[in-house]
Amino acid sequence: MCISLFFVHARVLAFFTEVPMEINKGSHGPASTNALLQWNQWQLLDSILPTGGFAHSCGLEAAFQAHMISGLLLPFVYSSNMSPNLETWHKLDRMLDATLTNEVARKASIAQGSALMRVSATVFSEVPSLKMMRSNSLGSGTVAFHHAPIFGLVCGLLGLDAGISQRAYMFITMRDVISAATRLNLIGPLGAAKLQHDIAIAAEDMSKKWMNRTFEEACQTAPLLDTVQGCHAYLFSRLFCS
Amino acid sequence: METGFVAVEKIGGRSTVTRCFSKYPLKFIIPRKVGSSITDAVWIYSLTYGGGIVSGDSISCGFTIGDGCTTVLTTQASTKARIGSNALLAVIPDPVTCFSTARYSQKQVFRVFSDSCLVIVDWITSGRHATGEKWDFELYKSSNHIYLDDQPLFLDTVLLEQGSVSSIAERMKDYQVIAMLVLLGPALKHIQNQVQEDVKRMMSEQLRVPSTATGRHRSSDHHLIKPTFIASCSPFGPKGIGVVVRIAATTTESVYSFLRHQLAGMEPLLGVPPYC
Numbered sequence: 466m467c468i469s470l471f472f473v474h475a476r477v478l479a480f481f482t483e484v485p486m487e488i489n490k491g492s493h494g495p496a497s498t499n500a501l502l503q504w505n506q507w508q509l510l511d512s513i514l515p516t517g518g519f520a521h522s523c524g525l526e527a528a529f530q531a532h533m534i535s536g537l538l539l540p541f542v543y544s545s546n547m548s549p550n551l552e553t554w555h556k557l558d559r560m561l562d563a564t565l566t567n568e569v570a571r572k573a574s575i576a577q578g579s580a581l582m583r584v585s586a587t588v589f590s591e592v593p594s595l596k597m598m599r600s601n602s603l604g605s606g607t608v609a610f611h612h613a614p615i616f617g618l619v620c621g622l623l624g625l626d627a628g629i630s631q632r633a634y635m636f637i638t639m640r641d642v643i644s645a646a647t648r649l650n651l652i653g654p655l656g657a658a659k660l661q662h663d664i665a666i667a668a669e670d671m672s673k674k675w676m677n678r679t680f681e682e683a684c685q686t687a688p689l690l691d692t693v694q695g696c697h698a699y700l701f702s703r704l705f706c707s
Numbered sequence: 708m709e710t711g712f713v714a715v716e717k718i719g720g721r722s723t724v725t726r727c728f729s730k731y732p733l734k735f736i737i738p739r740k741v742g743s744s745i746t747d748a749v750w751i752y753s754l755t756y757g758g759g760i761v762s763g764d765s766i767s768c769g770f771t772i773g774d775g776c777t778t779v780l781t782t783q784a785s786t787k788a789r790i791g792s793n794a795l796l797a798v799i800p801d802p803v804t805c806f807s808t809a810r811y812s813q814k815q816v817f818r819v820f821s822d823s824c825l826v827i828v829d830w831i832t833s834g835r836h837a838t839g840e841k842w843d844f845e846l847y848k849s850s851n852h853i854y855l856d857d858q859p860l861f862l863d864t865v866l867l868e869q870g871s872v873s874s875i876a877e878r879m880k881d882y883q884v885i886a887m888l889v890l891l892g893p894a895l896k897h898i899q900n901q902v903q904e905d906v907k908r909m910m911s912e913q914l915r916v917p918s919t920a921t922g923r924h925r926s927s928d929h930h931l932i933k934p935t936f937i938a939s940c941s942p943f944g945p946k947g948i949g950v951v952v953r954i955a956a957t958t959t960e961s962v963y964s965f966l967r968h969q970l971a972g973m974e975p976l977l978g979v980p981p982y983c
């Protein structure tokens with residue numbers, strides 16, 4: 466666990482090298498706000514954030530997963546990030562519920578999204594609207610709490626731009642897939658870290674291709690993976706809840 | 708301007724075509740009698756001149772299926788369908804086959820009520836196997852959108868595009884056919900249940916995974932033999948009124964066989980069992 470955390474941090478740091486890092490001692494100007502933003506970014510991406518991410522094995526084929534996530538879910542992260550408000554979030558949640566036709570993926574998305582919303586509402590107290598949005602939506606009973614729109618929403622409210630939010634989403638998905646492979650003993654921790662590094666190029670290509678599209682453009686680009694993922698429930702040994 | 712339009716209404720207690728229009732490259736053939744006379748179903752055969760569509764062709768059709776009517780549409784070219792209360796539409800085409808370098812895109816939108824029934828088969832093969840074409844086309848895109856009381860119920864778009872990082876063939880591994888079967892509506896509950904049971908049984912037998920407690924497995928040592936036919940089933944919609952089955956197979960015949968078997972229960976509703 467310690468080794469994987471170290472590599473996660475290394476990866477996260479590589480992601481944000483473009484963001485200027487100035488810590489201005491003794492005053493609370495824009496520079497220190499920027500620094501605080503980075504702390505939030507890192508925490509959001511850290512595998513230690515208790516959103517149950519490790520519990521979803523997501524098919525175990527990292528490259529396939531990159532394909533599927535980018536076409537299907539990045540548009541929802543983008544649309545949510547661009548309008549981080551209650552009405553847009555609810556609409557995107559409804560659309561994604563109809564788009565995630567695979568029950569396994571749908572349930573996993575709801576479990577992870579619910580956890581992320583619960584954690585974010587508590588942790589990021591500088592954004593009080595999160596708590597309000599959450600309780601409002603729990604009361605309505607019509608919101609499923611899907612992961613991708615909530616991820617975009619939280620990033621948006623924290624001040625993370627669309628580009629970073631979408632890449633971050635890809636990053637955490639790939640990370641979870643690889644972690645699951647380690648849990649199932651398919652690769653060791655060092656092999657996992659190497660794979661995570663090597664897969665970044667493919668993930669970046671996918672992100673670039675599918676970034677900045679609205680949810681109407683969401684599509685399924687890996688039907689084989691979708692079919693196999695749907696078989697998950699039939700597998701005899703199940704370590705994970707999805 | 709639409710290429711074709713058909714309206715089916717209940718006249719004298721029977722599903723009847725009250726309006727039918729088509730123009731090049733589309734033609735509708737509506738035989739007067741398909742199956743037994745006690746079955747109330749209209750069969751519409753949608754044909755294209757020459758048996759295929761060529762570059763520049765564009766087909767758009769509208770269908771209105773009245774309350775209580777049953778209609779079968781065998782085509783891959785329909786675009787919009789509004790299915791009435793207690794009505795049934797079955798869209799059961801042969802698979803699309805895209806030739807090398809082809810670009811193909813289709814969109815089907817269905818608007819239904821809570822007691823409407825809908826059967827959709829949407830499938831594609833990898834190409835003309837005889838000439839060695841396997842997933843050699845440029846682009847294939849198929850959208851099926853279902854709206855229930857104007858709310859999105861099922862929004863699916865499959866996009867297969869040759870990519871710079873990986874070709875479609877690489878993403879498909881050895882599978883030559885992918886298919887989707889949608890069964891929606893309370894009247895199809897028995898068929899939905901049967902399909903879910905059958906798929907679960909078929910896949911449980913195929914996907915027995917040995918315990919991994921003994922240590923690491925390299926992918927080459929993996930005990931999972933790649934199945935020639937994979938299917939998975941998911942319910943969707945409020946109270947699971949719909950079921951979607953996704954299939955990946957190495958042969959077209961195995962999918963025909965699966966569809967034939969699973970849709971055999973539709974014979975009383977359609978007059979003739981599909982895919983026979």
